Amino acid sequence: MNILITGVTGFVGSHVAQALLEKGHEVTGLVRHDEEVAALEKQGIHPAVGELADIELLKSLALASDGVVHAAASNVPGWEETNQQVVSTLLSTLRGTGKPVAMQGGTMVFGDTGATLLDEDTASFNPPPPMQGRVTLERRFLAAEQQDIRSLIIYGSYVYGGAGAAIPSIMKAAAQSHGYSAYVGEGHNAWASVHIQDWASLFVLALEQPQALGPYFAAAEVHSLKEIATMVNQATDNSSGVQSVTPEQAGELWSFFAQPLSLMNQRFSGEKAKKTLGWQPEHSLGATTI
Numbered sequence: 001m002n003i004l005i006t007g008v009t010g011f012v013g014s015h016v017a018q019a020l021l022e023k024g025h026e027v028t029g030l031v032r033h034d035e036e037v038a039a040l041e042k043q044g045i046h047p048a049v050g051e052l053a054d055i056e057l058l059k060s061l062a063l064a065s066d067g068v069v070h071a072a073a074s075n076v077p078g079w080e081e082t083n084q085q086v087v088s089t090l091l092s093t094l095r096g097t098g099k100p101v102a103m104q105g106g107t108m109v110f111g112d113t114g115a116t117l118l119d120e121d122t123a124s125f126n127p128p129p130p131m132q133g134r135v136t137l138e139r140r141f142l143a144a145e146q147q148d149i150r151s152l153i154i155y156g157s158y159v160y161g162g163a164g165a166a167i168p169s170i171m172k173a174a175a176q177s178h179g180y181s182a183y184v185g186e187g188h189n190a191w192a193s194v195h196i197q198d199w200a201s202l203f204v205l206a207l208e209q210p211q212a213l214g215p216y217f218a219a220a221e222v223h224s225l226k227e228i229a230t231m232v233n234q235a236t237d238n239s240s241g242v243q244s245v246t247p248e249q250a251g252e253l254w255s256f257f258a259q260p261l262s263l264m265n266q267r268f269s270g271e272k273a274k275k276t277l278g279w280q281p282e283h284s285l286g287a288t289t290i
Ligand SMILES: NC(=O)c1ccc[n+]([C@@H]2O[C@H](COP(=O)([O-])OP(=O)(O)OC[C@H]3O[C@@H](n4cnc5c(N)ncnc54)[C@H](OP(=O)(O)O)[C@@H]3O)[C@@H](O)[C@H]2O)c1
Pocket: 006, 007, 008, 009, 010, 011, 012, 013, 030, 031, 032, 033, 050, 051, 052, 053, 071, 072, 073, 074, 104, 105, 106, 156, 159, 164, 165, 166, 167
């Protein structure tokens, strides 16, 4: 397959590109800057220089590909509208082709799972208010199967493995600057975890297998926040212990992620991916991998 990846220079896109290349596929990567071309070529990626907002370019690249991974993301104002336009373009361009189109997803759109381990059949959207727009987009994206597009969302919760991993980076930075690693209350709330390379390998399996469709949880293990805080402490030079904090204190430590890390459970099962696609996560969360 020749897979088009948006966001190929980013954390998610670069790992998916690497995983595809390792399985013998070709990758075309959309990049914004000429100076990134040489580095991509060195990795064996075919660069296509341009902006996501260039709809005609996106259409022609999508049509020339055997499938698409849309991993571009941004925090700039207007991003949500750009992203809606990108998804609309991909869906209208690939309608009727049966080609796979994959996006990443964050499981926070399913809300607090409580003590129950949820799977793709039992989880339903229940987003915190700021994520309502994302859910609207994901519903539209998943409905594309009715237009003969193989839409796939590969969901991750606590994604780790390298500097680009958002939640571990925030927890480690807070432990480094405050001298301790934190959890809230008893720290019994738990999150599913996945190493970025295992997340990427699930993208590849889902793209490769024609029966793959819809949502998949890339959930390898489940750990309590207290266990995760203990690993963060071990992994952080300046951190000399693990400490329970209040939700207010967590706000100062973890900014955007304070509320979900304090209060939410994100317990998900990766059994569907394992049983139906043969996904076998190779990494385990620990002080050396976090
Ligand atoms: N990082 C994590 O731990 C994590 C975990 C779970 C979910 N996610 C989600 O995964 C998605 C990707 O995250 P990430 O960490 O991979 O982000 P990232 O490292 O910041 O990468 C974003 C990518 O999007 C590209 N991009 C942004 N705006 C663009 C535009 N207008 N045109 C073309 N390309 C554009 C960037 O290109 P440039 O290099 O040109 O800037 C970059 O390649 C996000 O939605 C994030 O919430 C991330």
